Amino acid sequence: MSYTLHEVDSLARHRQFLAVPQRLHGHHPQYIGPLDNEIEVVFDPRKNPNLATGEAIRWVLLDAEGIAVGRVAAFLNREAVDVKNPDLPTGGLGFFEAPNDPVAARHLFDTGRAWLAARGMQAMDGPINFGERDRFWGALIDGFEWEPNYGMFWHPPYYQQLFEDYGFQVYFRQYTCARPVLTELHPSFAQRLAKFEADPRYRFDYGRKANPEKLAQDFHHVYNLAWGRHAGVKPMNLDQARALVREMKPVLDERLLAFAYCDDEPVAFFLSLPELNQIFKHVGRRLDLLGKVRFLWQQWRYGRRRDKKMLGIIYGVVPAHQGTGLDSALILDAQKRFISGGYTDIEMNWIGDFNPRMLVTTRSIGAKVRKTHATYRFLFDRDRPFERSPIIR
Structure with missing residues (x-):
């Protein structure tokens, strides 16, 4: 040829x-x-x-x-x-x-x-x-x-x-890791959640689309402390965080935006989206006017399903709270909202083999490698x- x-x-x-x-x-x-x-x-x-x-x-x-x-x-x-x-x-x-x-x-x-x-x-x-x-x-x-x-x-x-x-x-x-949302977590997760719930300094909550400024600020704060110093990751300024929230707002499900706070300071997050390819595969290649109409219809249909797939986008804990078990407590607290939202399967955004600690954390919640790039x-x-x-x- x-x-x-x-x-x-x-x-x-x-x-x-x-x-x-x-x-x-x-x-x-x-x-x-x-x-x-x-x-x-x-x-x-x-x-x-x-x-x-x-x-x-x-x-x-x-x-x-x-x-x-x-x-x-x-x-x-x-x-x-x-x-x-x-x-x-x-x-x-x-x-x-x-x-x-x-x-x-x-x-x-x-x-x-x-x-x-x-x-x-x-x-x-x-x-x-x-x-x-x-x-x-x-x-x-x-x-x-x-x-x-x-x-x-x-x-x-x-x-x-x-x-x-x-x-x-x-x-x-x-590595793209996956697990059923209903997978039972180790009893230590419940113990850690109980410990933090008993401490009045801590609370677990979720982001609100009705308050995009707070959502952007909280995301920006945790992201830069947890990820901004890693090789290959650029720190984010607040305007970039605001733009990201603005761009993603139409597809956000608040129940998937889990935050942990200590004395009202955001100190950890586990942020996910509905798996958008499950919607876009019915839309076509172009998000023009007709494509947007199709997307809104398919998004509405997908939102009513009780067997939805979610995509874990990013997870992070600020350095001062790493190693305390806060991440486990946050995951267990968030699991309840995932289930109530009709999500049955979760895949996590890919994790590089250069990040063995994150892979260990992922395995600790019962996730297994599903795809490798x-x-x-x-x-x-x-x-x-x-x-x-x-x-x-």
């Missing part, structure tokens, strides 16, 4: 880029594609702040008949590269899609590699997103029988071989020793 590669530099190429995943995977019953709108945001300088200091480029791969059968994007942010690893400037490769043909994959990988090398990069990570790690990150390498969660790609099994045969090595694995790294100097992502201590 012969292929030609074309930069996305026109409306026609843009449409081809967006249509590739559906053409390749639409016949698989587990496949749920991303919204076109959310892919477009990544490459829009008005909406992706990374483009203020970085570059991004896209290509589509056409077969001999002129049909788009593959795609890839490459991107770099020089400011982030220099801070992250000054001895190994690393660019990104993302939105990779290809047929089961190493020749096609090589076209895409070679092109991204050459573009990044010409800009001083010495390695490339992929498949990743030009933004935060919360979506479009990693290649699915296990759990193909499950539908993808919102913000994650479904890939066929051969993608792993395409990456690894080219020379990519696993930089870190990403991999973030790969390719070193341009093939004689350079490869190093995995550092472990969070």
Whole structure:
């Protein structure tokens, strides 16, 4: 098979880029594609702040008949590269899609590699997103029988071989863990909850959509203390937190926004969403006017079900309260609201193998790995020793 590669530099190429995943995977019953709108945001300088200091480029791969059968994007942010690893400037490769043909994959990988090398990069990570790690990150390498969660790609099994045969090595694995909501927790959870409920300084509550300012402030406070200092995670300012609450407000279920307070200071959270792909799979690729109408209808229908799936987005405890058992108490307190809301299954946002403490916490609530993605790294100097992502201590 012969292929030609074309930069996305026109409306026609843009449409081809967006249509590739559906053409390749639409016949698989587990496949749920991303919204076109959310892919477009990544490459829009008005909406992706990374483009203020970085570059991004896209290509589509056409077969001999002129049909788009593959795609890839490459991107770099020089400011982030220099801070992250000054001895190994690393660019990104993302939105990779290809047929089961190493020749096609090589076209895409070679092109991204050459573009990044010409800009001083010495390695490339992929498949990743030009933004935060919360979506479009990693290649699915296990759990193909499950539908993808919102913000994650479904890939066929051969993608792993395409990456690894080219020379990519696993930089870190990403585990999506799951459990039935009704899973009985260890008796120690109840003991810890009783301890904190008996202490008048502590209370457990949930976020209110009617008070978005407080929700944003509480989220911002816990997030920055619990996560803002971790490698690969940027601290968040209050305006960003407000914007996030504003953006997510239409899909929030208050019962899934669990907070713990000590002397009215927010000190822990466990925040989840209804699993949006269970709604979007009935909507289509575009969230235009018709798509929004379909979404509202499907959201209403989903909200009335008693067998809903939820997605655990983020969990955190401020350092001063870590190791006290507050996390266990919060989870047990929140479980009651999850059940009353009709949620029967929970999957957690992916946890990297570089975060063993979080994986231990996840196992402690009876969750098991359901899906595994991999973030790969390719070193341009093939004689350079490869190093995995550092472990969070």
